[in-house]
Amino acid sequence: MTPGDFKKQGANLTIEYGFAPSPFGVCLLATTERGVCYLGFVDEDKEELLEQLKAEWCNATFVQNASTIQPKIQKIFYPSLAPSRPITLLVKGTNFQINVWRALLTIPSGNLVSYQDIAQHIGKPKASRAVGTAIAKNSIGYLIPCHRVITNTGALKNYRWGTARKKALIGWEAGKRALEIAENL
Missing domain, CATH: 1.10.10.10 (Winged helix-like DNA-binding domain superfamily/Winged helix DNA-binding domain)
Structure with missing residues (x-):
């Protein structure tokens, strides 16, 4: 992510997200065209985790899309069952x-x-x-x-x-x- 993109806090970015089971409990996965931008685990409150994601990318557009998230979860946690293409990450930080x-x-x-x-x-x-x-x-x-x-x-x-x-x-x-x-x- 460029410094300009960092300052925009996700403006002009569409983030697809969904909750899905993983070997370590329910997780929240969020992706963009540029890569995975969030993967967190739910303890009790899904909405709290979703609010953390939305606060981190406060100017992005969010689209819930569980149908595309589950196959990505499979690829992340069970890579031998999915085609071997590297997973791209979109990070935002100093x-x-x-x-x-x-x-x-x-x-x-x-x-x-x-x-x-x-x-x-x-x-x-x-x-x-x-x-x-x-x-x-x-x-x-x-x-x-x-x-x-x-x-x-x-x-x-x-x-x-x-x-x-x-x-x-x-x-x-x-x-x-x-x-x-x-x-x-």
């Missing part, structure tokens, strides 16, 4: 946030790193706290894998969609990775 999110994309599935590791990766070794803040602003859960980041002590803290869901995501990926390793023996 340069620092985008650098942090890019670093998250380099963490292999099934692996965990610390906030300090991410800070070092982006060349800001003393910015662990700022890294944590940038990670908390990630609006494209799972695809930008903020769940793969833990504290230096190994604690799972402050996951936007709940610690239990973070544990489930980590466990699911670890299980898939173990299966891949076993199949290659």
Whole structure:
């Protein structure tokens, strides 16, 4: 997203969205012609999550379209069942946030790193706290894998969609990775 697009807060942008089941509970997926712009998980209140999306892209036009969302959810969570075309993301953030999110994309599935590791990766070794803040602003859960980041002590803290869901995501990926390793023996 260009700085001009960032300032427009989604003006001239149509966002299709829908709620659908995922392996980790009901999620809200939002997409544009340019890519996925939101993936969040519902705990109790779908409307609250939808309001967060609309606040983030306050000048966009929103169209609910569950029929196009479900196949995209399948592709995201079960990529082996869908054609293998990369999923494009449309992110909106500061340069620092985008650098942090890019670093998250380099963490292999099934692996965990610390906030300090991410800070070092982006060349800001003393910015662990700022890294944590940038990670908390990630609006494209799972695809930008903020769940793969833990504290230096190994604690799972402050996951936007709940610690239990973070544990489930980590466990699911670890299980898939173990299966891949076993199949290659």
